[in-house]
Amino acid sequence: MTPDEFRRYGYEVVDWIANYWANLETVPVSPDLRPGEIAARMPDRAPETGDDFAAILGDLDRVVTPGLTHWQHPAFFGYFPANTSGPSVLGDLVCAGLGVQGMLWLSSPAATEVETVVLDWLADLLDLPPAFRSRAGGGGVIQDSASSAALVATLAALHRASGGEWRRAGIRQRYTVYTSTQGHSSIEKAARIAGAGDANVRAVEVDDEYRMRPDALRAALDADRAAGCTPALVVATIGTTSTTAVDPLPEIGAICCEYGVWLHVDAAYAGAAAVCPELRWSHAGVEYADSYCFDPHKWLLTGFDCDAFWLADRAELVRALTVLPEFLRNAATESGEVIDYRDWQVPLGRRFRALKLWFVLRWYGAEGLRAHIRSSVTVAQRFAEWVRADGRFEIVAPHPFSLVCFRLRGADAPNEELLRAVNATGQAYLTHTKVGGRYVLRLAVGAPATEERHAAATWKLIQAAADGRVTGSR
Amino acid sequence: MTPDEFRRYGYEVVDWIANYWANLETVPVSPDLRPGEIAARMPDRAPETGDDFAAILGDLDRVVTPGLTHWQHPAFFGYFPANTSGPSVLGDLVCAGLGVQGMLWLSSPAATEVETVVLDWLADLLDLPPAFRSRAGGGGVIQDSASSAALVATLAALHRASGGEWRRAGIRQRYTVYTSTQGHSSIEKAARIAGAGDANVRAVEVDDEYRMRPDALRAALDADRAAGCTPALVVATIGTTSTTAVDPLPEIGAICCEYGVWLHVDAAYAGAAAVCPELRWSHAGVEYADSYCFDPHKWLLTGFDCDAFWLADRAELVRALTVLPEFLRNAATESGEVIDYRDWQVPLGRRFRALKLWFVLRWYGAEGLRAHIRSSVTVAQRFAEWVRADGRFEIVAPHPFSLVCFRLRGADAPNEELLRAVNATGQAYLTHTKVGGRYVLRLAVGAPATEERHAAATWKLIQAAADGRVTGSR
Known part of the structure; x- marks a missing residue:
């Protein structure tokens, strides 16, 4: 494809995306599909000779969009948001167009230096500790993703806990990892990948607001030490996946210091809230x-993947x-004056990852990002008021951010049916969790186009479903 | 950013990329920079209020491009190629614009189904074994990346070697991993991440064409078994990083069967060659x-990252x-009828990864991809003829694909100086390795715009440098 063809088809794709966004509100949030239906719309083999670009673009409408759950839809309230924005998409586009490798500083210096600076900016925006800055x-x-972040934190923690022996000798004793019963599944997965074993991950009890109990953490550490295990890592969460609980970091941190255990803080979703001083x-x-x-790919207008x-x-x-x-050796690396990000991650290669984040921070500015967070929080708090005013629910x-966990009082089954009925309308999309053994609905606000009216319409739909007036056709 | 603003700025970015590609040949392949020079062009903090898009786009020229090594430049011959193409970039753009999550089939079914089908197509194109197809x-x-592929292969191998105990209990014995002395560093890194330990990775001796010696593999397996280790994984390479050697898979595979060891084949670079029957x-x-x-992100016109x-x-x-x-449970997963790709990788989240590969396969067709591979191979073979005709080199x-490893006869130092001088001109970019203890220059062909004339000009430059007629100013 020549540069001129790229220009022509590039305009067409930009138009296609702009139209997709402009019309998103008019389509069902989630598809009504049986497994295999999308695959059946595709031929069995790749074409022998190339297709026209028009045919490819046409198949986006024929094959792809009918098979999507639309995460950018204003009535998408499932999981956590994975929002994106115009400047993020355009930053990603530049990244793809440049096609450079930032595995080493030398292999494309701007890819490394822009990333280091932008993450310093972001540390400032969140008011993170001075030690986190590159100059410190x-x-x-x-x-x-936060999963990969948890993995590399686990590896650094194992290395430290082993006195540096881990790298050479591998896992030679029982290392233990701690997170709350509400910690994300990626903590267990990271420990498993690192060879520590699922059985050596401790799910520390929580209090009645689903926050890790420091006394329970201390008791677990003591018990493991007494059993001859080596505590290696504590993962505390700011904004747990089920309910956005905030673990008591001051107490947990003091315990980690006392026991000499690595503390990793997983703020995957709620970290973005720290751009607002009041949060x-x-x-x-x-x-x-x-x-x-x-x-940033959850709630800060930056497309996946960006942790x-x-x-x-x-x-x-x-x-x-x-x-x-040998094939990566170079004078810049040996000078010790540069960062080589290949040593900070699992893969060797890396694209120019910072571009989209840089575009987002510059286009919105600190004020624009705060406005987005505040808008999501406001809508969620309003939704919680409506739920509270209906005695059936x-x-x-607690719901300090933009997630509200709620349920019909009583048994689980009507809640499961409620979720099914609401999602089957295609007018909104929510997901569920279990909290304290009970089935609970989650409404998470954060898609960029979501306004209060979308949450209000969804609440009316939920009430209608509770009345038995919504019967999904799916 | 509204859809209409996105349309306007999107056109501008598409133009910027088209111009970048069109002018690439006229700029130095690599920058002449001191560490910190790019960072110094950026302010200390993110803006408080948003910037104009024109300012952002302007900074691509002021801050970014002067700090790039241009991997798509027709005279980029370093490392292995990491090529991209118009349809790949546009597929990535659609992926970013949709902003959907394919972690579960349910979370956006088309993201999973298109990926499964496209990888079946690709298995056909490479004539991979029938067992690799999804229907089998x-x-x-x-x-x-191939690093992450090596890691998940290592994890599956450890799970199997442990009889399923690894997942629960972690690493509880010494597992050993085998690759040749020419195997990629990601194999050792994967073993380290998995907790097997660097010391348990065996670098198996190679023959005089840098291929793993089956007898040496067998000896290593026997020695480790005798020492009470559990051999878990053999990684054979098709196209090693230093010289593109091809390990003898038929012999290695038979040994892996005999010893019950997982065989992972790393064809990171040379796998693309299998689209051509003659390779x-x-x-x-x-x-x-x-x-x-x-x-595909190395040599098949698909942008990084795509392994x-x-x-x-x-x-x-x-x-x-x-x-x-609990928060990921759903009826489709429980039916067993769908693929949930979250269980095939380290991270939980995943974007619509298959789009760019789908676009590439459709735009070029099988014939277009074969033509690209053949063109690279032809240019490399021509380059090798020129080298061979100059008695100083x-x-x-062996150079069966698109990489040629060569050197000035004699000591290493003149070769190091030759590489420095050539790269300092900005007219070409090569990298080095060590083979059999000697410093060697690598010329890898595969950037999409590279033609024979670029290799010819680079060869003239190399000859001039060997004559001492090139004195880089850097």
Whole structure:
């Protein structure tokens, strides 16, 4: 494809996306599909000779969009948001067009330096501890997801807990990992991948607001030490997946110091809230963290994948992960003056990851990002008021951010049916969780186009479903 | 940013990229920079209020492009190519614009189904074993890189070698991993991440063409078994990083069968060659593989990141990696009728990864892809003829694909100086390796715009540097 063809088809794709966004509100949020229906619309083999671009673009409408759950839809309230925005998409486009590799500083220096600076900016915006800044010996890096951030934190923690033996000898004793019963499944997955074993991940009990109990953490650490295990890592959460509970970092951090255990803070969803000073109470105690991450791709208008991960001492991660084959050796690396991000992550290669984040921070500015967070929080709080005013429903957990967990009082089955009926209309999309053993509905606000009217319409739909007046056709 | 603003700025970015590509040949391949120069062009903090899009786009020229090594430049011959193309960039653009999550089939069914079908197509194009097809109980998935593919292969291998105990209990014995002395550093890194330990990775000796020696592999397996280790994984390479050597898969595969060890085949770079029937000799014996990967983002006109990874039995990977927290439970998953790609990879979240590969396969068709591979091979073979005709130089390894390894006869230092001088001109970019203890220059062909004339000009430049007639100013 020549540059001129790219220009022509590029305009067409830009138009297609602009139209997709402009019309999103008019289509069902989620599809009504049987497994295999999309695959059946595709031929069995790749074409022998190339297709026209018009045919390819046409298949987006014929094959792709009918098979999507639309995460950018204003009535998408499922999981956590994974929002994006115009400047993010255009930053990604530049990244794809440049097609450079930032595995080493040398292999495309701007890819590394822009990332380091933008993550320093972001640390400032969230008022993260000074140690996390690149000029202070810490620094940030973009991972694909909070799962990968949890994994590299686990590896650095194992390296430290082993006195540096882990890298050479591997897992040679029982290392234990701690998170609350509400911690994300990626913590267990990271421990498993690292060879620590699912059985050595402790699910620490929570209080009645689903926050990790420091006394229970201490008891677990003591019990494991007494049993001959080596506690390696505590993962505290700011904004748990089920209910956005905030673990008590000041107490947990002090315990991690006392026991010499690596503290990783997983703020995947709620970290974005710290751009607003009035929500920074959620980050009290973050100065205890050895590492911290949050996902701009969840709630900060930056498309997936973009997890921002910081360390208080970057050398601890680099020592754990570095490999230096001959074909990567170069004078810049040997000078010690540059960051080589390949040593901060699982893969060797990396694209120019910072571009979209840079575009987003510049286009919206700090004020624009705060406005987005505040708007989501306001809509969620309004939704919670409506739920509270209807005696058939109960709110099951504090909701300081943009997620509201609620349910019909009583048994689980009517709640399961309610969720099914609401989603089957295609007019809104919610997901569920279990809290304290009970089936609970989650409404998470954060898609960029969501306004109060979308939440209001969804609440009317939920009430109608509770009345038995919604019978999904699916 | 409204859809209409996106349309306007989107056109501008498309133009910017088209111009970048059209002018690439006129700029230096690599920058002349000191560490910190790019960062110094950026302010200390993010803007408080949003910037104009024109200012952002302007900074691409002021801050970004002066700091790039241009991997798409026709005179970029470093590392391995990481090429991209118009349809790849546009597929990525659609992916970013849709902003959907394909972690579960349910969370956006088309993202999963298109990926499964496209990887079946690609398995056909490469004539991979029938077991790798999704309908046969195998199947493909897109990983970010061959490093991550090596990691998940390692995890599945450990799970199998432990009789299923690994997942629960972690690493409880010494597992050993085998690759040749020429295997990629990501194999050692994967073993380290998995907790097996660097010391348990065996670098198996190679023959005089840098291919793994089956007898040496067998000896290493026997020695480790005798020492009480559990051999878990052999990684054979089709197209090693240093010289593109092809390990003898038929012999290695038979040994892996005999010893019951997982065989992963890393064809990161050279796998793309298998789209051409005349290069498929390189894949003889691939039917022994439990898993196989190659990078369309290296040599198949698909932008980074896009590693295609297949398994002969997908259940082995899913068993190793599955986690199912309540908030991800759904009827489709429980039906067993769908693929949930979250269980095939480290991260939970995933974007609509297949779009760009789908666009590339459709735009070029099988014939277009073969033409690209053949063109690269032809240029490389021509380059090798020129080197061979100049008595000052020697070619140090077979060069069946598009990489030529060569050097000035004699000591290393003049070769190091030659590379420095050539790269300092900005007219071409090569990298180096060590082969048999000697410093060697690598010229890898594969950037989409590279023609024979670019290789010819680079050869003239190399000859001039050997004559001492090139004195880089850097």
